[in-house]
Amino acid sequence: MGSYNQTVVLDAIRRSGGLSRVELAAATGLSAQAVTNICRRLLAAGFVQEAGTTNVGRGKPRTLLRLDADARLAVGVHVDPAVVSVGLLNLEGALLAEERVATPSALDPPRAIATITDAVDAAIAAGQADRGRILGVGVAAPGPVDLRRGVVANPPNLPQWHHVPLRKDLAATTGLPVLLDKDVTAAAVAETWWGSPGRGGTMAVLYIGTGIGVGLVVDGKVVRGSSGNAGEIGHVVVDPDGPYCACGQRGCVAVTVAPVALVEQGRRAGVLDARTPSDTAGAVVALFDRADAGDVVARGIVEDAAAGMARLALVVTNLLDLDRLVLGGPFWSRLEPYYAGAVAGFRSGAAAHQIHDVEVVGTSFGEHFGAVGAASLVLDQAFSAHPTALVEDLRDDSPRARTRRAVAS
Ligand SMILES: [Zn+2]
Structure with a gap:
């Protein structure tokens, strides 16, 4: 359960903007010792930094822990039949780079995958990002999608697309973990992460x-x-x-x-x-x-x-x-x-x-809605403490699960 508790602590730090270990224990329900151990690991991994102190009553000043926003990054690819947007997002939701390419309606899947791969590389270069810090690529695609297999089925506005294994193909061309979701789902994930x-x-x-x-x-x-x-x-x-x-x-x-x-x-x-x-x-x-x-x-x-x-x-x-x-x-x-x-x-x-x-x-x-939404899929998978995500993590070897493990390790 170590990685799950770590995710819970990290999520609490991210949402608060900065918490002391005592506050973290209260917010998460974990023991003081568990919080101390997890924070030591998060500090060593560079996810959080000690950032000043806060005075509470007459006790010892408490050290605040804050997220290091650039410790990890996520790439978002939004495939709209009109526009492909690729964004590079940090842990605070700042868009460090964005690339846009028109999607000609006649674009066939192999050309689209090559175009997307180039745009991902361009966004990473424009954001001057170390590839080793990139958690993965989130793809927001028009439905219907086959989530289990990472396949875009037959989107009505992309007539040449029939059961395109976008998740597998993009993972091969980018060398990064890729996860795929429907575009509107990515938009909803982004709103829960950043919007409210x-x-x-x-x-x-x-x-x-x-x-x-x-x-x-x-x-x-x-x-x-x-x-x-x-x-x-x-x-x-x-x-x-x-x-x-x-x-x-x-x-x-x-x-x-x-x-x-x-x-x-x-x-x-x-x-x-x-x-x-x-x-x-x-x-x-x-x-x-x-x-x-x-x-x-x-x-x-x-x-x-x-x-x-x-x-x-x-x-x-x-x-x-x-x-x-x-x-x-x-x-x-x-x-x-x-x-x-x-x-x-x-x-x-x-x-x-x-x-x-x-x-x-x-x-x-x-x-920037589409690209931010797509990148948020990666962050949500890596950092959110939803019990369902935990079940997937323990069960399967999908890119989602691998992304989570990359963060947890
Ligand atoms: Zn109708």
Whole structure:
């Protein structure tokens, strides 16, 4: 149980910003002797530093232990069908370097893996990081994913991807432990790690990428579902009179309010034309440029989308009795002026609105959301003291488990 207790102590130090050994014993429930032993190991490994003293009453001043933020680093790779973002994150969540490369929609997996590997190397070089301090690479990928095998199955917005063993392939090309999760799960992990310190709570992260998904946190715990694919909301109907969807319904999120659908609407309405960039990211930006410039048709598309997002927010809020709704994704800074008001306006219609309010916020990570989320997967796996993570650590030899052991040793 040594490594588990060590994780508990490290987690308490990280979340507090600095604690004495006496406070650590009180916060963790461990004995004073166990805390002293663990702190000796953490100091020797360079994870924590002694940083000044605090006076409590008339007793001996207590030495504070603080995290050494750069003792270990994590790489995050966010694969969005529009943009691949790679970030290098330290233990305090500071983004030391970020690389972005466009993902052409036709990109085939081997080229994508080579591109991602180059971007990982570039981020490590830009952050002047010692490779030996890197815990691993977290990959946030569009679903559906096969968590157990580390495979990206058949993402609807990446038509050339069929059962790509991204975890294994990237581990081979980077030489680093790699773990994979669905993009919205990574976003939810990031919010629990950095977005709301000390808060448990029940929240949803509405992630607006090329499509739209939701990351779920119930009572402080990230919800992955039985196979890692919770949060697929693409076929929630937000406009019963909307366009037909391949699933047989009308007006699903996927065909009405997802950015890829907005681009389609813009092209059909003639707001976007042959001069518009062919990639989704470029076309979304072009659409919002037109709306910002006062184009009535572009504004109509965007405002309808905002209303649809509000309906979606209401469904998710009622389903889980949320106390917090976070919105984000690579386009969020462009969407926010149009969406924030409409989405916040749904709250009075929530089933529990007379009991409690729902806090609606944009992510604090801005456009770095994806890369920070992906890197947070590594830190969460390495440092969080969730009992489930412990079970995995004892049981298997997956990259997740190896990452944990690398930290524990
Ligand atoms: Zn549908």
